Amino acid sequence: MSVHLHVYICLCVCVQSSAETVSFALPAPPKPTVTLQPSWTQIYRGETVTVRCEIQGGEGAQWTYGWRRGQLKLNETSREYRISRATESDGGGYRCRCRRSSSWTEWSDFTALTVSCKLNIFLSFILIYIGGPFIWIHRNKMGMVGDIKVLFVAH
Incomplete structure (x- = not known):
């Protein structure tokens, strides 16, 4: 389990000014997972698939999402990444991470998607x-x- 260390400073003003530093560890949000809908890891050219980023216990929170296919950063910030009319270039390993406030989760594991030529x-x-x-x-x-x-x- 990873932890984020936050430092909070409490300043009390009495007769003398003094500052006291208090440190404590907050647990990091859980690692997200990537799922496919439909759940097939192999689809055919022209089909549609939704790649979804899920984080346990994250329901109701305002998250921003980051997506990658391999090392390529995708221009999507919502929970779902929809692929319509898939081509072979849409294939690869998809992963996501989530941000709430200024803190990002770690990257999810890769979920592979293969797009094949349709057998007609x-x-x-x-x-x-x-x-x-x-x-x-x-x-x-x-x-x-x-x-x-x-x-x-x-x-």
């Missing part, structure tokens, strides 16, 4: 040759090929 396999027509094969390809919701069947039609 659609059959717009099927040619059937008597005695020859044709291919039937089924694509599931995640863009992955579910099954491929080579069928033969007899005379």
Whole structure:
């Protein structure tokens, strides 16, 4: 657990002026975490994902957020970083930190996001040759090929 040391000076004026320094340690806010919505760490080009910075016990507080993708500072200060129409350049390790008053939390751990080329396999027509094969390809919701069947039609 990290601690921030704050020094407060109390000045009492009586017959003589005197200053007394009192030091005490305040616990640092907890380390934030990065989550993805939807929670998939791999998405496809053109999809939308929201990267969210969460800090335990931070509900209701006025936070400012800092974001990085790798070492690149992102121009976002809110709790959520929304990626619309993702491209491969949106992939990388995302991390955040939070600031309340003048004190920043430490950086969260990286959360990886991979943006891949979308697998677009659609059959717009099927040619059937008597005695020859044709291919039937089924694509599931995640863009992955579910099954491929080579069928033969007899005379």
